[in-house]
Amino acid sequence: MSRFCIYCGTTGSEDNPVVDGICLKCMLKRGRLIKLRKNRIRVDICKICYSIKIGYKWFETSGFEDAISSIIDNIVPKLLEPSSKEQVFFIRKYEFITKASWKTVVRVYVSTFFGGIQIEVPLDITIFLNPVKCPRCRMYDSREFEAVVQIRGYPLSYISQVLEKVFLEDRRLLRDFIESISFHNGIDVYFFTHGAARKLARKLVHILDAHIMETYEETGMRSGRQRARLYISLKPRE
Known part of the structure; x- marks a missing residue:
């Protein structure tokens, strides 16, 4: 039995095949x-x-x-x-x-x-x-975050998988986690506390075999004490 289009009756051609009772032209005409x-x-x-x-x-x-x-x-x-x-x-x-x-x-x-x-x-x-306003710009405006783990030099898809696994295994990290923001060359992970950032960094050092560096940025006084924001950098070992 020859195939034909239920809409226009054509039996099809090389440039207008019929598949499952509908020809190409009718498929396109009906947006299907x-x-x-x-x-x-x-x-x-x-x-x-x-x-x-x-x-x-x-x-x-x-x-x-x-x-x-x-x-x-x-x-x-x-x-x-x-x-x-x-x-x-x-x-x-x-x-x-x-x-x-x-x-x-x-x-x-x-x-x-x-x-x-x-x-x-x-x-x-x-x-x-x-x-x-993205979380990063909101945080920079409000100056709320206390620590950032900056991960560079690894494929973004791999880092995303690693971070998801770490957070699933250690729910306590999520209590102080604010946001992660992806860039073309890495990911920044923001925290409310220095301790949570250092804990994540220690885990990632072993998983990624990474080189770690810490720096501080003075951000003013709080309750009579100098406040410093922690930046932790993780990169592949050379």
Whole structure:
């Protein structure tokens, strides 16, 4: 029995195959090949340093265009809804329909396959950037934190996994934990106390075989005593 499209009746051709009773042209016309679960999203961006919040983490960016690029790389793929679970797809490129700003319309071009043919599907998404202060800028403004563990020279994905494991194994560290902020070259972990920062640093020294250094920054007086903020640096041994 020959296959035919239930919508237009075509039996298909080399450039318009029929799969499961629907031809490629009808799939595209009805937007069923691949679509966005929602075409408007809102993402928090720091109005001071342009870091953006993805999930529960903050990531450094250099401005609107860089922020949009990070959103397309890390958030938009999770919003794509293919026609089947087995469908392979990826974002090949994107372009700005409007100038990158607090409200930006972006067209992403998604490559996927249908009946053995590779297809590029354009999808428009509107990205709203919600201006807030990131934890780092709030902390610098309020000067609330007491210690920072600065981890550099390791793959970010590896460090994130290590930190998650350490915090899961030692819940007491979480009592004094404030926030972790990712950069292109490492992660800063902020604490309310020197003791918690040193405890994390000791654990990481053994796990990462890291070189450790401590420095202090005087931050004024509290209850008649000089207050000093602790910075602990962890880097690979040379």
